Amino acid sequence: xxxxxxxxxxxxxxxxxxxVDAIFADMARQHKLPGTEVHITSMPADVGxxxxxEFRSYEAMVTRGIIRGVRAAAxxxxxxxxxxxxxxxxxxxxxxxxxxxxxTAPCVxxxxxxxxxxxxxxxxxxxxxxxxxMHGTVREHGHEHRLSGFYHVELGVDDFQxxxxxxxxxxxxAGRKAVEEDYAEAIILGCTMEVGFYREVEEALxxxxxxxxxxxxxxxxxxxxxxxxxxxxxxxKWSSESPSEAEMARFxxxxxxxAFGNRIVVEA
Numbered sequence: 334x335x336x337x338x339x340x341x342x343x344x345x346x347x348x349x350x351x352x353v354d355a356i357f358a359d360m361a362r363q364h365k366l367p368g369t370e371v372h373i374t375s376m377p378a379d380v381g382x383x384x385x386x387e388f389r390s391y392e393a394m395v396t397r398g399i400i401r402g403v404r405a406a407a408x409x410x411x412x413x414x415x416x417x418x419x420x421x422x423x424x425x426x427x428x429x430x431x432x433x434x435x436x437t438a439p440c441v442x443x444x445x446x447x448x449x450x451x452x453x454x455x456x457x458x459x460x461x462x463x464x465x466x467m468h469g470t471v472r473e474h475g476h477e478h479r480l481s482g483f484y485h486v487e488l489g490v491d492d493f494q495x496x497x498x499x500x501x502x503x504x505x506x507a508g509r510k511a512v513e514e515d516y517a518e519a520i521i522l523g524c525t526m527e528v529g530f531y532r533e534v535e536e537a538l539x540x541x542x543x544x545x546x547x548x549x550x551x552x553x554x555x556x557x558x559x560x561x562x563x564x565x566x567x568x569x570k571w572s573s574e575s576p577s578e579a580e581m582a583r584f585x586x587x588x589x590x591x592a593f594g595n596r597i598v599v600e601a
Contacts, residue, residue, distance in 0.1 A: 348378070349375040357417065358373045360546055361550060361599045362599050375594050381395065392420060396426060399422065402592045403427040407434045412561065413436070414431070416549075417439065419439045419524050419545050429573075435557070439525055443543045443549075452518055453516060454517055454520060455482055455520055458524060460487060461487070463483075468483065482511065505533070508534050508538045519540050520534065521545065525545055528546040
């Protein structure tokens with residue numbers, strides 16, 4: 334009997350007009366396993382036309398769309414979902430309402446992978462603005478003791494894909510500081526829009542370099558494999574308790590409107 338495909342969603346928490354969904358779809362085609370179906374989705378128009386969520390206020394406005402998308406994906410029968418922002422935006426909120434679907438995100442996934450490859454890692458981020466919030470996220474995930482530091486290259490989310498040669502130069506320079514001065518043994522690229530640069534940075538530095546978009550996708554895929562083979566699904570005990578369907582219906586706002594602004598399906 335044929336095994337049904339694992340269904341993974343990579344949810345880009347930006348507007349579909351940002352034009353980056355195709356980049357993530359190419360990433361998924363290159364890195365997914367046979368038998369895994371990946372849906373690349375983005376936010377609908379009523380969530381806002383954000384091309385980045387570098388600010389907490391932007392994140393707050395996008396969170397409703399993420400929750401709505403998670404609920405829709407769970408109803409569609411997805412095994413796992415990755416939220417595509419290194420802030421791990423709404424990760425805990427999404428886990429509360431995901432049913433039997435596993436939720437992951439780039440920072441937690443990247444830290445888990447880096448910790449399996451090294452004892453100490455550095456994170457290259459776009460702007461100094463991001464560091465305080467991301468440091469708190471790394472601490473919450475339990476990896477602060479492994480962190481050599483954050484290294485900012487003063488590029489915004491919208492800048493990484495504009496000039497690949499300049500982006501590569503800045504990432505390598507920041508990574509060299511992390512490795513040679515602060516003794517990092519691995520590097521995490523701290524923005525999903527740094528997608529596509531890990532190989533050249535790895536070759537230049539001689540240490541593992543984790544692409545967070547790939548990390549989130551593969552961590553979601555691994556969770557789907559464990560769900561399929563071992564039956565492991567999210568706990569709903571104590572702090573993992575989800576709100577009741579009746580209460581969510583009474584309060585409203587969880588399921589109204591379109592869930593996604595765009596969808597690209599990468600076939601199994």
